[in-house]
Amino acid sequence: MSFESLGLMAELLRAVSDKGYSAPSPIQLQAIPLVLEGRDIMGAAQTGTGKTAGFTLPLLQRLMESAKPEKGRRPIRALVLTPTRELAAQVHESVQTYGKHLPLKSTVVFGGVSINPQKQKLIKGVDILVATPGRLLDHVGQRSVDLSQIDILVLDEADRMLDMGFIRDIRKVLALIPKNRQTLLFSATFSNEIKALANDLLKSPALVEVARENTTAESVTQVVHPVDKKRKRELLSALIGGNDWKQVLVFTRTKHAANRLAEQLITDGITAAAIHGNKSQGARTRALADFKASKVRVLVATDIAARGIDIDQLPHVVNYELPNVAEDYVHRIGRTGRAGNEGEAMSLVCVDELKLLKDIERLIKRDIPSVTFEGYEPDPSIKAEPINNGRGGNTKRSPRKPASSQRRGGQPSARAAQNNRSKGNAGQSQQRGR
Template sequence: MSFSTLGLSAPLLKAVKEQGYSEPTPIQKQAIPVILSRKDILAGAQTGTGKTAGFTLPLLELLSSTKPAKSKQSIRALIITPTRELAAQVGESVEVYGKYLSFKSAIIFGGVKINPQLTKLKKGVDIVIATPGRLLDHVSQKSIDLRDVEFLILDEADRMLDMGFINDIKKILAILPKQKQTLLFSATYSEEIKKLSDKLLNSPVLIEVARPNIASQSVKQVVYPVDKERKRELLAHLINEGKWKQVLVFTRTKHGANRLTGQLEKDGITAVAIHGNKSQNARTKALDDFKKGEVRVLVATDIAARGIDIDQLPHVINYELPNVPEDYIHRIGRTGRAGNEGEAISLVCIDEHEYLANIEKLIKNDIQKVWLKDFKPDPSIKAEPINQGGGRGSNSRGRAQNKAPQSPKKEHSRRKNRNSI
């Protein structure tokens, strides 16, 4: 099947061809015709499946075949994403595929000055890609008119709920017209997602291209057991021995990301951190430098990594396992994309054994363990509670030993209230 059979017009097909794509991915094959038939959809799709083009292309097609909005200030299509990086990625997709059409778009997120966004909105745009918080800022300032929105897309809805944006989403939905086409994309189907879809979608078509919480078969998963104090040494060893040029490394905390970046630099390995405390300009530059190969290692937290879209990223390293097992799926989904093979390596100390067990239970598979001769864990070291407070991301020595790590479910609940755009 080619893109030409999906009902897209010549300008869009030309833009797709220029991007080097000839055959649609499974999510695109299923979603594009359904969206073009003006039906709501609930789509389950992991990162890296081509879902962004799966909704961007039919959205542009529908906009070009319908009458424009009532006034210059009216927004015709609203795309809501959980993070700045993902908003930028979707905005780039709209621009790339819509290059031969006359639509104007604006990317709206926090962390940058609002005035340039106000200026762009005042001139009139057809499509807005926004994070919830900054969108509501514009609503309160009356700088955006959502009363004539024809198309609403919620991208990575599970992450938005996980980050505690449900109230913001409800406020936005209350403003939008009832008559509109709605597309909801989510990597996982939680009870919250089901409740949201029941309220939001009108007789939706269910589209699912991969079973929830299943890692891509193109990703080789390996666990290296190692003492916590030797993780950085092992990481440097793997990078240097493998002569890796592009490695995405995940830490649990912002402080941990900064600390690891500094340590890698001292080891002679170029590295840069990306997390919520960095300015948007700093985050954009870090990602650009990583993509261009000017730095070998990008150290990221889970939230900041949303929107990192690199087709041929060969290595993802879990320097610290995530508190929430579903985040493991999202992390390793950054590699093994677009038909390429990838490797996901987890450096696991004794404190993280419960996290590892929960991940293996989720993916219904035991991950291969590899013990490196020079990095075997010291059997005399006992498990200690993982300190999640204060952004320190490390255990506090001197506390009672043999205490299990904090329940991932409790941590998941706490994190909902802590994360922000």
């Protein structure tokens, strides 16, 4: 099956070809024809499946087909809501990439940067607006945006928006846009809360689903490395240096831990940068750009980046600390093994985290292989201690509940070790987008 067979216009096919894509992914095969028909969509897919292009390409074509002669400022006709700034920026990048041969105009608005340049672009008029809910409502309050002529609404990563407490903001936005619209809702999981939201928003939606709920991509090799908490940094540096890894995304639970680990890696001679909610938007953008350009080998991130980082052929993801919420593990490791590429996801697990590991394995319905490196065996005399998120870190939350406090030589080789894995049992056991 080719993109040509999906009924896309020549300008979009040219943009797809420019990107080097020849065949649509399963989510694109299902979603694109349905969106072109004007159907509402309730879509679920693993990260890295091409979901963004799955709604961006037909959205652009729908706008071209319904284009009207311009009289004054062009109205916003498509609105895409995302939970985080990074995801908003990347969705907008896709809109620009696939729409580069079309006369449509777009912009993106999110918090952490000056609102005035955003206002100027909105005042000039755009066809497509990508936004985080909080900053969008800021613009509504300042009357720099008019949502009364929206034809297409996209809610991307809807489950994350609910987790982050955006439901009230979403309902405020919904009150400002026409009821007679096409709505596309995408979510990594179909929880009861998501289904309830969909019932309110969608009209006879088509279900698009290419993976079971809370599953991990088959292209990602997963492994657990048991190690004492105090030796995690040492093992991580050995893995990176001994295997000459060039691009590694590392996750911590807290902002403080991300900063500290990045500094320690730099001390070890490994270029690193941290990205989290306390960083300015400019610092976050620079760190991500340097990482994508391979100027920085290691990007240390909190879960704010779990769904907002899209890097072609990212080879390695490391859970330096397991997440408190098991579902976040799925989103973290979904940063690698994207678009059919292979990737490695490894977790450095200390005795304190064995319960978190069990929660993850229960969620993904599989045991993650455990490999203990010689010289890094955990000390059996060390007892588990309660996990301290750290001052200023992410508060522990239950899935699907709004986080109301959030404001808007002998070196180990991971693959070799897996081939000769130990049979030991040691591993069995946000900043809001304003």
